[in-house]
Amino acid sequence: MTQSFAERRARLMGPNVPTFYETPVHLVRGEGAWLWDASGKRYLDCYNNVAHVGHCHPHVVQAIATQAATLNTHTRYYHDLVLDYIERLTATLNHGISQAIMVCTGSEANDLALRMAQAVTGKTGIIATDNTYHGNTAAVSQLSTRRPPIGGRAPNVRLVPAPDVLRPLGGSLAAQPQAFADNVAAAIAELEAAGFGFSGIMLCPVFANEGLLPPEKGFLDPTVAVVRRDGGLILCDEVQPGFGRVGSHFWGHDALGFAPDVVTIGKPMANGHPVAACLARPDVMAAFREAFGYFNTFGGNPVSAAACLATLDVIEGEGLQSRAAETSAYLMDRLRALRHPLIADVRTAGMFFGVEFVQGDLPATAFVAELVEDMVARGFILNRIGRGANTLKMRPPMVFGIAEADLLADALQAALSTR
């Protein structure tokens, strides 16, 4: 059946369409932190941040169903819910960020953020790290490090070395913040020399796709100083760390203690309903609205707004940010207690965990690939990240608790003990 499913999928979606796992999982049902496949097998979801407040949370489902039965239009008509949501969401943000453009995907949000930096500065040069992913529009995918696009890489993009826990920039963890900033300064100089000028830097405050960097207060201060000195904007991609996931704070950038100019959000925002947003200070928004026309038909529609509001209700009502902090501390103790000779580092950013494996000086890429397949066979959905794809990535729904943490840690130790 799985084989014929793969064939049917290739026939209808084309070749090379990514799946997770050598034997892809065929899911049919979800509830809380649990997923079920077509054969009835149950999986603990240790990976999906989209179902932020738990798969199929009834409060969010009800909000979607009720609003979909009442009205679903767009923001060229007045509607209360989108404004109620922006007001409530921006109340969680500091640094004067009080306005939003509602869109449908994190990619659309980051595509807008790039233009906001252009609008404020009048420049087009943009910086990101050399091992990141911020989305899939033609413009945003230029910040990724995949194969070069047709027509070549955009000349206004500079990629700086991503920070790393085991191989820190500048040779030590203490030297890394300044070393990262120095590389940014060099990239700015290149963009200025090439005539593009410098519009800003886009980054994830916990460097999630780069392999996960535990949030450390002040880590980005030297970088922010360089960006401010040279007149650029800080475009902060909070798609992964945001909405309480880092545990200590509601937003990743507040865990690091810096002030972004633009914040983008997506995946977890409405527990899976396709909605995202680009948030900014009024001065940035005004510059954007002056320089560019923009309207998004589906963005901020009443159903999306209702789903967003309901997701915030659950985050607050069920105390999911503090739960993330508690589960994180508990699971980190369990992960640090894992015994295997290839484990090189165990790290966390709240409800986001990385376990890095190395063989000598090399990333244990194949080892982690096999470990992931083994864990999936054991009923645990997780994956891997990092430059060498040698770091186990666990980023479960926020309803993940002590009981689930124990199940995951026990299974990991069992899988590691066989290797």
Next chain:
Amino acid sequence: MTQSFAERRARLMGPNVPTFYETPVHLVRGEGAWLWDASGKRYLDCYNNVAHVGHCHPHVVQAIATQAATLNTHTRYYHDLVLDYIERLTATLNHGISQAIMVCTGSEANDLALRMAQAVTGKTGIIATDNTYHGNTAAVSQLSTRRPPIGGRAPNVRLVPAPDVLRPLGGSLAAQPQAFADNVAAAIAELEAAGFGFSGIMLCPVFANEGLLPPEKGFLDPTVAVVRRDGGLILCDEVQPGFGRVGSHFWGHDALGFAPDVVTIGKPMANGHPVAACLARPDVMAAFREAFGYFNTFGGNPVSAAACLATLDVIEGEGLQSRAAETSAYLMDRLRALRHPLIADVRTAGMFFGVEFVQGDLPATAFVAELVEDMVARGFILNRIGRGANTLKMRPPMVFGIAEADLLADALQAALSTR
């Protein structure tokens, strides 16, 4: 209340965020072809194609509610519904188009279509008309004719004069098809000379945003011949004409009788749920998947697929395509019978109507703007299009029938009689 709403909206969404109408409508409920505002006033929706099968259609609402309560993940896991949908949707398409990438907005679909043309041809030059709109990503918005973006217009874009009913290219309606094609050929030559080469042309088969061109079999044949001769792709934006709206056919391009290489769809696809798609032949899809990595987290998720399937159910089950043809014929008779000295043309593409007003040789822009406001005050939601914004645009939900057509035509005649 409305004034304070406008202030609150500007405070939370920023300045210059577009609304419809001088006195924006504050909607709270929708059902079928009807909308209600916060004061209880009822409006006949003669405009919104997003609510394709009628506002809040219970079959679509139920499908969304049921699937949202069951599972909502992404296509890196296997799930049946997205394949069921692509199979059923592509069965409506001819010309070998049998595969899809599911995304969230028409803008994302067109952003992909541009890259498909690049992948097939290895070139980047692209053509659109000079009075169009295909979406809002940084790349796609380069095809629009708004203010130039920061950094200047993309040099690989050429805009050709849009066809027009009253001021046909080449001086006559008979000469227009070849004249349009000649301009495309000249633009291709420019792109080749500039070193970009020619990747394709993106167009709406009924030129909806350009002012609406009634579909005429063979109209684009000379253009298609030129594009084929020079190795480019036809990227057909079916966001507005698709899903039976043209009445005579399920797709706009089939009403004109040409074979596109890529078809993009969006707004009406799931009756307002944020979903869209880029459809292509297997050879085009394979070239794209070879040249570009692409994954869309929300695109084709189980809830979106369920909403899409349910929308197809209703289109077929309620015979909405044939209803569009019948209502179109009836309403066109009523519109042609409207009496006012400024009416210059009345035209249709199925459930899509344009009434153009001119004053001497000039577009009656202010007249139509006032007429729109008057109609909204009378309880009819509609708007205007075209280079001069002097064409009344009526593009109602597909459940619009004879009774609704009479209400609209009566109100239009009443409004015109006062002017």
